[in-house]
Amino acid sequence: MxxxxxxxxxxxxxxxxxxxxxxxxxxxxxxxxxxxxxxxxxxxxxxxxxxxxxxxxxxxxxxxxxxxxxxxxxxxxxxxxxxxxxxxxxxxxxxxDVLKPLAAMKLLKSLVVRERLQQEAWVARRICKFLGYLPLALELVGRYLDKMPDLSLETLLIRLEKKRLEHELVVNANSLMAYEYGVAEAFELSWEQLDENAQSFGCLLSLCALADIPLSVETIEDNKKQQLNEKAIADLLELHLLQWQSKGIYHLNPLIRQFFQMKLDKSSEVDEAKTKFAAMMLEIAKLIPQQPNPEDILNLTPHIPHITEVATHLSEYLGDENLITLFTKLAWFYKGQGLYQQAETWLQQCVELTQNRLGLEHSYIAASLNNLAGLYESTGRYSKAEPLYQQALELRKRLLGDNHLDVATSLNNLALLYESTGRYKEAEPLLEQALELQKRLLGEEHSDVATSLSYLALLYESTGRYNEAEPLYQQALKLWKRLVGEEHPHVATSLNNLAALYCYTRRYSEAEPLLKQALKLRKRLLGEEHIDVATSLNNLAQLYESTGRYSEAEPLYKQALELSKHLLGDNHPDVAISLNNLAALYRYRGRYRKAKPLFEQALTICERTLGVSHPTTMTVRANYASFLREAYH
Structure with a gap:
């Protein structure tokens, strides 16, 4: 070629x-x-x-x-x-790669009994030449001969020549297929050796991306289907139409993939196969959590190229709601690694595709706008997030009416954006509307009500109205305990929220037992290695630092940092926050040599992942600048 x-x-x-x-x-x-x-x-x-x-x-x-x-x-x-x-x-x-004639014969001899080739040595050389000395074609023919021990090489050559004549019409119609001579004929012979099940399975695999393919038949509950898939894989491997890479990982040669795609396109089952493949990838995508940890990333990474293949080329075979699910899950996969640009691309495509498919007046459009706005908000691009949140809210009101839970969600989202930008007067009525709406639709005893109570309390806290914030945090905590019991992560989060308020008001003796209780609860419920545990370690360390207990704060900051790195990787915003916190502690203790590289690392991570204008980036930059003035002037 x-x-x-x-x-x-x-x-x-x-x-x-x-x-x-x-x-x-x-x-x-x-x-x-x-x-x-x-x-x-x-x-x-x-x-x-x-x-x-x-x-x-x-x-x-x-x-x-x-x-x-x-x-x-x-x-x-x-x-x-x-x-x-x-x-x-x-x-x-x-x-x-094209082999030399002698190398081609050597490859064929490694696949076919030597005596068989010696009996028809001249024909064997003609077969190598006919196949263009291409390794893949020789591999396919060798496997084919190995399955048919009584077939003469002369008969094989005749069959190959016949296949070439049949293939000429296709080749002449597409000049880009000229390189397939040799491989095409060998593939056709192998194709005829496959039963209908193996042919269908090969065509299904051709819909995968040009990447290693993870296959695990053990997860199939239907024993009959499991056995059929196992046999199909074995048949494809035997004819060298599929290669085994490592446990559960297989490789489909690009040319073989293209031939299988051609067979699929000509079959009456093409739409059924594409719908089935899209559904399979959707089910895998649904396993992507909103905050994937390194283990999730490791397990899901082999599947991502094939999920993106559906998103890119087969999205028409997804239902309307599933379209949003697939693209949003892909965004979560990349956002969870701090790869915000890749996450943004998938969410933008989601908005575009849903609008093209459903028009501008549909509730799914509001959902896709809301998701994209959430990403912009998390990366500090508030001016881009705000109009999308507003569009989503207006669209939901217009389509669903003022009394709908999705409207309450949009009210909360827009309000939290206003709060993040210090627009507290605009945020407060929206939070109050959302809370009132949820209470009316869901009753006083509901998890959404508990969440909204915390949101409103956070606003009061941010504006220094601590006396108004405290009873709301306490209500939320009691409500969570009634709804989910004492032993639940949401209870730990509420304990943290209330403790933070006590820290702001310097009520450290009241905050400390709550923080310790939250940390203990999270470790027991979530395990020692969870990002919420790292958050609790940071919070408790900050309390110790605020009360001058530096020797107790330092090991907790270090634990939080190591845990964040282990769970999120070295280049995540949460890691930057931990670096900043530990650096600040070293600064207060006059250990400038230790503080400087940590501040620098924190700032680099923030600028790379969040951008130079994000509030977290600006906070870290301000801390570093203040440190430099103190340490070097």
Whole structure:
């Protein structure tokens, strides 16, 4: 296969537009680095566009490839270029290596009994030549011969030649398929050896992304279905149409994948298969929690390319509600790792797709707008979040009426945004409306009411109205205890909230037992290794610091930091907060050499993950600046 043909195939496979394809081919149209060393300005001139347009197209190209090659998503601009070049080169070599005639015969001999080849040595050499000395074609033919010990090589060659004649019509209709000679005929012979079950299974696998495929038949409850899948996998492995990589992980060669896709497209079951595959990936996506921990990330990562394949190419086979679920879960996967840009992309696509499918007047549009606004709020982009929250609220009121729980949710969301930006007068009536609405619709004894009580108490606390906040926090705590019992994470959260209020009012002797109770409760209910435990450790450490008990605060801050790193990775905003807290303690104790690198790490993480204008980033920056003035002036 020629490099240019390979690139054209890659562009088509990844769904690049004409403009994206032009930029992609211009950048990568040689196998060496000739074009990679050209300036973007020169390449843009060759395409008769400005540099900004060229860069935009390339960003879009990286985004398309990142769906099947996730490492691209977290690389720098230059890193993306180099990684994509390496990825393309490796893939091209794996698909296009042509063996020398002697090496081709050696490969065939490793797959077929030597005596059998010796009996028809001349024919064996003709078969190698016919197959273009391509390793994949030779592997397929070797496996085919191994299954048919009485088949003569002469008969095999006749069958291959017949398959080529049949394939000519398809090849002539698409010049990009010329490279498939040899592999196509070998695949057709193998295809005919598969029973209907294995053929259907192979076609289903072809809908997976160009990535390793996790397969676990043990999770299938239906014994008959489990056995059918096991047999299909075994049959595909035997004919070398599927490769085993490691326990539960398999690989489908890109060319084989394409052949299976061609078979599927020609079958009457194409829509059924795509609907089934989309449903399978949706069920896996539903396992993504809102705050995934490292274990969740590790377990789910092999599935992400295949979930994104559905989101990118098969979203039409998802129901309306499931469309939002799939895209939101993908956003959670990336947000949980601090990869906010990737999370934003999926939520933006969700808004666009739901609007295109359902129009502008639908409750699901409000839900998708609300989710995107939540991401903007969490990254400090309040000016982008506010109009989306407002749209969601107005849309819900218009579609659902003023007396609906979704309206209460939108009121709370918009109010919390106002509170985050210090617009307390605008936030308060919204929180009061939401609480009143929930009480009217759900009654006084409901979890949503307990949550809204805490929200309103937080507002009162933020405005220094501690006497009004305290009874609301106490009501929320009592309500949670009545609803879920004494032993529940929500009770621990309420204990923390009330303790924080006591800390603000310097009632440390009342706060300390509540913080210790919350920490003990979280450890017992959630285990020692949970992010809420890290939060409780931080809170208790802050109390010790506020009361001058520095020797007691330091080990707790360290524990919280190590736990956050272990659970969230080194580059998460929560880790930055822990670094900042420990650095501040060292500063107060005059241990400047220890404080400085921690402040620097905290600021770097915040700027990278949250942006330079996020309140947390600005707080850390202010703390660092104050430290520098104190330590070096």
């Amino acid at each position: 020629q490099w240019a043909n390979f690139l054209a195939k890659e562009a088509a496979t990844h769904g690049l537009s004409l403009k994206q394809t032009a930029a992609f081919l211009k950048y990568f149209n040689t196998e060496n680095t000739e074009n990679l060393s050209k300036s973007e300005a020169k390449l843009a001139r060759e395409l008769n566009v400005d540099v900004a347009a060229f860069r935009k197209w390339m960003r879009e190209v990286y985004g398309k490839f990142a769906q099947n090659y996730p490492e691209l998503a977290i690389s720098s601009s230059r890193g993306k270029l180099e990684k994509l070049q390496t990825y393309l080169s490796a893939k091209y070599n794996s698909e296009s």
